[in-house]
Amino acid sequence: MKHGRKMWLVLLATSMLLTLFLSACGKGGSSEGSSSDPVTITYYTIDSPDRTFVEKLIPDFESKHPNIKVKVDKAPYEQFDSKLQANIAAKKSPDITSHFGYGGFMEYYNKGLLTDLTDIMKTDNFKASDYGIQEQLMNIYKVDGKTYGIPSNNYVTLMLYNKDMFDQAGVPYPPSDYEDKSWTFDKMVEIAKKLTVVSDDITKTQYGVDFGWGELDMRPAYFGAKVYSDDAWTNGGKPSETYFGSPEAIAAYQKWIGLIWDQKVSPPPAFSKAVAGQFGDPFLSGKIGMSVVGSWSLASQKDFNFKVGVAAVPIGGNPDVRSVLYVDPLFVLKDSKHPKEAYEFIKYMLTTDVQEKSIELSGGTPPVNDNAKEKYYNSFEGVDPQVIKQVYEGANKYGVESYNHLISNYSQLNELLINEFQSVQNGDQKVEAALPGIQEKITKLLERLNK
Numbered sequence: 001m002k003h004g005r006k007m008w009l010v011l012l013a014t015s016m017l018l019t020l021f022l023s024a025c026g027k028g029g030s031s032e033g034s035s036s037d038p039v040t041i042t043y044y045t046i047d048s049p050d051r052t053f054v055e056k057l058i059p060d061f062e063s064k065h066p067n068i069k070v071k072v073d074k075a076p077y078e079q080f081d082s083k084l085q086a087n088i089a090a091k092k093s094p095d096i097t098s099h100f101g102y103g104g105f106m107e108y109y110n111k112g113l114l115t116d117l118t119d120i121m122k123t124d125n126f127k128a129s130d131y132g133i134q135e136q137l138m139n140i141y142k143v144d145g146k147t148y149g150i151p152s153n154n155y156v157t158l159m160l161y162n163k164d165m166f167d168q169a170g171v172p173y174p175p176s177d178y179e180d181k182s183w184t185f186d187k188m189v190e191i192a193k194k195l196t197v198v199s200d201d202i203t204k205t206q207y208g209v210d211f212g213w214g215e216l217d218m219r220p221a222y223f224g225a226k227v228y229s230d231d232a233w234t235n236g237g238k239p240s241e242t243y244f245g246s247p248e249a250i251a252a253y254q255k256w257i258g259l260i261w262d263q264k265v266s267p268p269p270a271f272s273k274a275v276a277g278q279f280g281d282p283f284l285s286g287k288i289g290m291s292v293v294g295s296w297s298l299a300s301q302k303d304f305n306f307k308v309g310v311a312a313v314p315i316g317g318n319p320d321v322r323s324v325l326y327v328d329p330l331f332v333l334k335d336s337k338h339p340k341e342a343y344e345f346i347k348y349m350l351t352t353d354v355q356e357k358s359i360e361l362s363g364g365t366p367p368v369n370d371n372a373k374e375k376y377y378n379s380f381e382g383v384d385p386q387v388i389k390q391v392y393e394g395a396n397k398y399g400v401e402s403y404n405h406l407i408s409n410y411s412q413l414n415e416l417l418i419n420e421f422q423s424v425q426n427g428d429q430k431v432e433a434a435l436p437g438i439q440e441k442i443t444k445l446l447e448r449l450n451k
């Protein structure tokens with residue numbers, strides 16, 4: 001009997017140790033809590049239909065991942081950055097987001113907001129090719145070989161044109177082939193002159209081209225000039241020098257502004273504002289022949305009351321830089337309590353099936369997954385999908401990543417440029433007169449921001 005009690009105590013102790021061991025193992029399999037306990041991750045985004053479509057994908061994800069619940073938190077575009085910062089300060093950081101607001105990737109990185117996903121991805125044996133993602137797009141969000149973001153959408157720059165206006169003027173359509181070397185900036189101006197009609201009656205006025213290539217600081221790159229020193233791309237988006245007042249940059253801005261005030265083939269701001277309507281895009285009014293824009297404008301194609309075509313961006317001063325790539329990534333924030341579960345949701349968003357669903361649910365968001373792109377190319381009624389494909393492939397080949405993703409403190413810099421260029425765009429000041437002063441203000445701003 002005594003021996004039997006001793007054996008019972010041994011068995012009890014063994015059972016307790018086994019229970020403790022299994023419990024410890026359970027905690028090691030998840031970011032926090034037992035692997036059997038569902039965790040909730042928060043996806044933070046802009047409160048607009050082309051972003052909140054993700055809510056419609058959650059039931060399917062949760063059914064496939066019963067241990068993960070997903071909550072969507074959202075904010076208006078103007079409040080996106082401030083709400084995110086407030087939530088982080090209040091220890092209520094979301095788990096997943098992107099640079100959907102004014103701040104770019106490098107701003108997030110420099111503030112230490114991002115989780116280094118390298119080890120999680122290595123453990124999971126993540127391969128970009130499994131999700132149809134091109135390696136050069138993955139490299140955008142690497143710093144010193146470490147991955148801080150995974151691309152989810154792939155916007156490019158393209159040209160939309162009004163087929164009806166071209167037909168009425170008897171002008172051939174612009175080419176969609178980026179390899180067509182005859183398609184140059186000067187050729188675009190030549191065509192724009194044939195499409196432009198300026199009248200005292202605004203209802204009879206129309207312009208040949210609206211050149212909206214990238215943000216203001218990117219336009220010199222299209223013409224072959226640089227405004228940031230090369231170290232900007234290797235030291236966290238903080239250029240040691242800027243060249244907005246250089247002869248090359250002045251010449252580049254003169255070519256762009258010259259479309260409005262010298263060539264008179266582009267609309268001045270007052271005209272654009274007058275005809276833009278509720279969508280804020282003068283091209284939609286049918287008063288613009290060609291519009292160089294981000295490919296998100298293609299999603300508005302259903303709203304046009306004229307036939308639309310898609311063409312390549314012509315060759316400017318740098319034949320290798322003809323498209324701005326706006327590759328939106330998904331980040332796991334540094335304060336996430338469930339980085340592994342957040343990573344699982346990001347992978348789900350990259351699968352071919354989900355990327356194809358996202359095109360329809362979002363109203364035309366371009367996928368990063370090459371296997372889903374055929375569906376995207378076929379999403380625009382009245383536009384030849386093979387033409388869209390040709391333009392997209394050329395734009396990616398001759399594309400450069402948007403500076404707003406790569407330059408630190410970009411929101412302040414961009415705001416300064418927009419404000420300072422207003423007098424130039426309005427025709428109140430010449431480019432060569434304005435840029436030295438702009439250069440001086442940018443220098444002081446960056447000295448203060450990049451201390």
